[in-house]
Amino acid sequence: MNRVVILCVEDESEVREAIVRDLDTFAEVFRIEEAEDAADAKQVMADCVKDGDAVGLVLCDHLLPGEKGVDFLVELNEQPETHSIRKVLVTGQAGLEDTIKAVNDAGLDHYIAKPWKIDELHEVVKEQLTDFVLKTSANLLPYVPVLDGTRLMEAIAHGGRTE
């Protein structure tokens, strides 16, 4: 069974728990994974690949122990196998320089400032994952209830994947 994975990278357990719980609405369709630092995140991604699942979205904090969030995202962006993953920075502590680096070098798709609002989080995740599945999934139907139904239905009507 090939599932799309949402990966949340956040070192503070309270915050991580909250994000993951906010992502509950996507849990029916997506596999939700969590990691507490970049190294852990890479482990999770390797596991996913082993299971035949594809990481579609990374929600990443910036101030992490060890490798910083932005650097991790830059790394993802530079490798062909992870390049297409949608990347969202969820942070309250990234300075201007880090943010610029994220946009320019990490192909950052969105920036969510902490404290986030659940509606905003849902909206961003929905849009990013819709983009992702439109590019990568042959069968879009399962995603219609949880993602951007209108765009997905249009795509289905036009014969599947859009580029």
Add this chain to the structure above:
Amino acid sequence: MTESRPIERFAVLCVDDETADLAALVRDLETICGDALEVDGVGDPRELLERAEELANEGVRIALVVVDHNMPGMSGTDLLIALHEDSRWRSTHKILLSGKTTVDDLNRALNRGALNGNLPKPWTYEQLRDAVRLLITEYFVDHAPQSVSQLADIVDVGQLARAFAASSQRQITMQADLDRLKRGFIQELGLTDQQVEAAMIGELDRTLSNPERLRLPAGTVLLREGQIVDGVWIVLSGNVQLLREAAGRALISHEQTVGPIVGLMALFSGHSAFFTCKAVSEIEVMRLSIQELDEALQKSPNLSQLFVTVLLRSLVRRNRRAVELQTEVDKLNRTMAIERDQLAMAVRELKQAQARLVESEKMATLGQLSAGVAHELNNPVAAIRRAADFLLQDIDKLADQHPDREMLRSRMQGALNAKPVSTRKQRAQSAALAEHLKDDRLAKRLVKMGIADPGEFELLLGSAPEKTQAEILDSIECYYQLGSSLKNIRACAERIAALVNSLRSYARGDREMDSEVDLHQGIEDTLLLFGKSLQEVEILREYGDIPMIECRSGEINQIWTNLISNAVQAMDGKGRIEIYTDQPDAEHVRVRIIDSGPGIAKDHLERVFDIKFTTKEGRIEFGLGLGLAICRQIANRHGGSILADSEPGRTCFTLELPVSQENQSDQKGGAES
């Protein structure tokens, strides 16, 4: 006597650019001088000067030079003048040999005293001999009488005797003149200024038959600076001052030091008046024109002596005054330079003080701001804390309505007390559980509810039918999540409260002393608060057995916060912090915090405690830039001390605090910023 003294050497030098003439001249001179004098001839005036120099260096005295007039480069006349102007050869007698010498040339040399004889060219041996003998004899008699015996072979004794007689007559006359001069001045040395002046005025009165006395009011100008002087003023009574204009202001040069004769200097030197002379009181003066002065001086030989004495004394006084003035000016200049330096320093200090004021103003503003923010945050934090407790109570009541209330309550309590589990461990647990249940998602969900053990799962749900199982699972999940959320609310509220607390301790330390403070606890709390900043820092603790101390614990915690934060910053987040506690003596405790950062340069060590306020990346770094200054303030307020010591890779901050505040004079507040 003569034998024991080394025989002095004398020489005769001659110069002629024509080789044949030179040879003849040298030959003639050698014949004339015999062994008494060395004879040397050169072909060029420069060479002669060089030779003269050499002889002078050898201690040979040149008694006579014989110089050809027409020579290339330098005429004989100029050569003689050059020799004459050098004191070593002034007394050397000089003969010019001239074929075509102009009268002008001769006059030039004669007028300067640079010529003693002139011979025609070509000369005869007899002419030369007579001239040379005469001049050498004179030279020896006047300048080397002790060596005159050397001339016995070449000079006629009668000539010598005559020369001696002439010389002594000259000397006797000179001696008499000198004696007279000396007597005159020495006589008057014993007299006071007033006596000399009175004598001078007496002589003036006598010779000029009482010249008119003028009474002039104060302010009268006798001489004006720059004016041509045609007579002198003799001041008989009252005071005058000598002034000079400088930059539009009159500078008084002399007042007590003027002396009674005014205008004489200008008169003698032929210049216009150097000073303006002005009466400062009513004066009585005598005005003498040049002619009158001349007449008086001629009539009375005594007068000139008195006059000179008065003038000399005035000049000595004026000169002394000028030196004093110069010294005074110099002293004033130095004083001014010192004052200027002091002023510059004062300005610098003022600027620094102003900068410090601005900084402390910033600090005060920051302090007020953070205190304000902290107070504002206290209410919501308190409300959040209380709300979490109320929720817990209410949920507890709600659980009563549930048949499985005990189980659900214990699940919720479990979540409340759960220790954080790393994501790695969670994944491992769900993988293990999935193995057993053959259901990934269920395994994950169970691990999230704190049910990781298959046995526990079996115990809870194993016997229930599948539908009930799902309901039970939902309830458990719900209660577990309630507990977990409440735990998170509490933990986060605690964090906010701690931040608020640390913010608040930037405000003035007006809190009461805490009597029994465990420093170790404070250090541990602080380390805890640092949380993830210390993730890559190895902490090494060596806590000694130290007593509880009396202090304001919030402030002391601020010290830990600042020291640790500085250490972490210095190490760029990675390295080792060592914390040692002990007691240097019974009344004090000591804490040393050592980091493995690059270290602080020796000359910066004390300055790190200076107040400074930094903003980093546009954000205000509370307590980092000014952290050490605050540490020192707090330590001082407690009667303790904080010192820094550093070498590369090891920077140590040592804090010493008294165990008891009883003997500390500064109990509250103290000097702040």
